[in-house]
Amino acid sequence: MELRQAFATHLPWALSQVEPQGLENPRWLLWSQDAAEMLSLVGPDANALAVFSANARMAGASYHAQVYAGHQFGGYSPRLGDGRAMILGEARDIDGQYWDIALKGAGKTPYSRHGDGRAVLRSAVREFLVSEALFHLGVPSTRALAVVGSETQVWRESLETAAITVRLARSHIRFGHFEYVTHGERDPERLRQLVDFTINQHFPHLSCDTAGYAAWFAEVVQRTAVMIAHWQAAGFAHGVMNTDNMSILGDSFDFGPFSFLDTYRENFICNHSDPEGRYAFDRQPGIALWNLQRLAQALSPLISSDALIAGLDGYQHALVQHYLILMRQKIGLPAGQAAEDLQIVSGLMSLFEKNALDYTNSMRMFAQWRPGESHFALRDECLDSAAFDAWFQAYEKRLGRVADAELWRRQRQAANPRYILRNYLAQEAIDAAQQGDNQPLNTLYQLLRNPFDEQPDMAQYARRPPRWGEGLICSCSS
Template sequence: MRFKQDFFTQLPGFYSQVQPLGLSNPHWLAWSQDGAQLIGLQQPDDNLLQGLAGNAKLEGARYYAQVYSGHQFGGYSPRLGDGRSIILGEAMGPDGAWDVALKGAGPTPYSRQGDGRAVMRSAVREFLVSEALHHLQVPTTRALAVIGSDLPVWRETQESAAITVRLARSHIRFGHFEYFCHSERGATAKLTQLLNFTLEQHYPHLSCDAAGYRAWFRQVVRDTARLVAHWQAVGFAHGVMNTDNMSILGDSFDFGPFAFLDTFKEDFICNHSDPEGRYAFGQQPGIGLWNLQRLAQALTPLIPSDDLIAALNSYQGELVQHYLQLMRAKLGLTPGADNQTQQDETDLQLVGELTVLMEQNQLDYTNTWRRFGSLDPGSKHSSLRDDFTHLAAFDSWFGRYQARLGQVADVPRWQAERNRVNPKYILRNYLAQEAIVAVEAGDTGPLTVLHQLLRRPFDEQPEHEAFAKRPPEWGQGLIMSCSS
C-alpha cells in the first residue's frame, strides 16, 4: 500500500496525531477484493492484518484524527471530531487516492470519554452496507475489511472489539467547515485554507477564487440532492443525518442505525434514539436541505449570501429531477419531448400514488418493484395485481400507468431492463443480524455468502432465493441503536 499524506502535510491544526491501541488476536472476518483493487492491494496477508489491526506500523502511514463540529439532531455541537476513527493517509490506487481509516482502533482526543472502539456487530454492518450501496449504484464510502479480535468491550453487555477498514474519497464533512467558521481566531483564513485544499484535491477544474467557490457550493448542493434521491429510490434510511455525517463529496457516510425498507412506510424510523422521527425515511429530502443551509451559514465569510441562496434554491429541483430519472427507470417510463413540466407532475403523481398503495397494502418495497421485471405491461390482468388488497385503487392506478407507458414493442427486453434497475436483493436488517449471530458463534461463512450476494443485487441467483423473501416475524421493522 502506497500512501501520500496531503491532508496531513497541508492542513496542520486540522487534526491530532494519535496512536492506535491495536487488537489482541486479530483475525479477518471479512475482506472486499473490490475494495482492495481500489488501492492496489492483492490478497490479504498477516503483515497487512497486523498493520490494519493497529498492532504494527504500516510503511508510509501517519495516524491522525480529524477535528470538526456539527449539528446533531438539530443542536450544534462545537467540538466533535473522529472519536473512534484513525486515518492512515491517502492510499494510491490505479484510479486515484482513497483515505484509509481504522474505525474502532482506540480513543482519540475527540472520543468524549468513550473507548474509541467498535463492536463486531457495528463493524460488520458498516462493511456490508458500504459494499451493498456501491453495488446498488448509490454513491458511498467503501470498506476494505473487518478485523475481529478477542478483546472485550462493554456496551449494554460484553462484546468483542473489531475494526472496519474504511475507504473514502475524502473524510471532509460539512462539520469541518462549521468548526472552522466558529473558531475564535483566524476563522476566515482557516476556512479559506480548507476550501482551497478541497478544491485542489477533489475539484481541480475549479479555481480557488470567488467564481470557483460559487461553482463548488452549487456542485455540493447538486451532489447532496442526487445522493438523497438515490436513497429514496432504493428505500434506504440513513438514520443519523447529522451535519458531521455528511460528506462534502455527496457520498453515503458514517453508518450507524441504517436500514433498507422492508414493508413500505413513509415515516419509517430505523434509529431508536430518534423517537420523534427527525431522520425518518420520508424526512431525508428536507433534512438534506437543512444540512446544506447549515453549511451555507458556515461559508458566509467566503461566498456572498445571494450566491449561497441561489445554490440552495436549486436543491429541490435537482433532487426531484434525479429522483424522477431513477423512478422512471424503475417503472419503464421515458420522458417525452413536449410539455415536460406537466409530464414531470404526472410521473411524480404516478410514483407517489404507487408508494401510497404500497403502504396501504403493507407491501414490501423492494419486492414490489422487482415484480415489474415479470410484468406484461399490456395485459389487463396484471400479475402485480395479486399483491394488492385494495383492488379498485390499484386498477385505477394501473390503467393510468398503462396509458402513460404506451405500447411496449419488445416485452422481454423491457422486463430485462426493469430487472437491471430494480434489485432483487438488499441488505435487510434481519439478514445482517443472522450473519452477525453466526460470526459471534465463530462461523464467518454466512457473512461471506451475504457479502457475495450483495455484490450482484440485480441478478436472480436462484441458489439464494430465500434472501429475497420478506423478513420473518422477528425480523420485521428492526430498529437499531447508534452502536449497532
C-alpha cells in the same frame, strides 16, 4: 501500497496525531476483493492483518484523527472529531482516484470524549455490509475494505468483542469541518485554506476565487441532492443525518443505525435513538436541505449570501429531477412529463403503504411483467384491487407502446434489486460470527455483490422478514 498525505500536509491544524491500539488475537471477518483490486492490493495475508488490526504501523502512514463540529439531532456540538477513527493517508487506485484509508475502532483519540475509541463486531460488520451493498446498488457511498475481529473485550450494554472496519472514502471532509472552522476557530483564513484544499483535491475543474467558491457550493448542493434521490429510490434510511455525517462529496457516509425498507412506510424510523423521527425516511430530503443551510452559514464569511441562496435554490429541482430519473428506470417510464410522473410514482407508493407491501419485492415485480400483458402480479398483492386498477390504467397510458417488451423487462431487472441488506439478515449473520461462524456473513456479502441477479439458490434471502425481523431498528451504541 504508497500513501499520500495531502490533508495532513496542507491542513495540520485540522487534525491530531494518534497512536493506534491493536486488537488481541485478530482474525479476518470480511474482505472486499473488489476494493482490494481497486487499490492493487494482494488478498488478505498476515502482513495486512497486522496492519489493519492496528498491531503494526503501515509504512508512510500518518495515523491522524480529524477535528470537526456538527449539528447532532438539531443541536450544535462545537467540537466533535474522529472519536474512533484514524486516517492513515490517501492511496491511489487503478484509475488515479485517491481514497482515504481509515481504521474505525483502533482506539482512543483526543476526540473520543468518554469513549474507548473501539468499535464492536456488530457495528463494524454493519458498516462494511452497508458500504459495499450501497456501492453495488449504484448508490454514491464510501466503501469498506475489510473487517478484523478479535478477542479484545469492550463494554456497551453488555460485554462484546471489538473489531475494526477498514473504511475507504474519497474524502473524509464533512459539513462539520467548515462549521468548526467558522463557529469555533473563527478564523477566515483557515476557512479559505479548507475550501481551497477541498476544491484543489476534489473539484479541480473549479477555481479558487469568488466565482469558483460559488460554483463549488452549488455543486455540493447538487451532489447532496443526487445522493438523497438515490436513498429515496433505493428505500434506504440513513438514520443519523447529523451535519458531521454529511460528506462534502455527496457520498453516503458514517453509518450508525440504518435500514433498507421492508414493508413500505413513508415515516419509517430506523434509529431507536430518534423517537421523534427527525431522521425518518420521508424526512431525509428536508433534513439534507437543512444541513446544506447549516453549511451555507459556515461558508458565509467566504461566499456571498446571494451566491449561497442561489446554490440552495437548486436543491429541490436537482432532487426531484434525479429521483424521477431513478424511478422512471425502476418502473419503465420514458423521459418527460415530470408532474404526471411524480403523480404516478406517488400513487404507486400510496398503494405500497395502504397494502403494507414490501418495497423491494414489489418494485422487482416490474421485472417480471412485460408491457402488453394483461396480468401484473403486483395486482394480486393489493387488497384494494380497484385502487390498483385505477393506478395501472394511468400508468399504462403514460407508458405507451413498448417496441421490445423483453428488453424492457430486462432493463427493469437491472434497475430493481432482487436482494438488499435486510436488517434481520445482517443480524443473523452477526449472531453467527459472534459464535465463531463466519460463513453466513460471507455468504450474505457475496450475495450483495450481485443484488440484481436472480441467484436461484439464494431465493430465501429475498423473502420478506419473519415477524421478529420486520422493521428491525438499531440504537446509536457502537
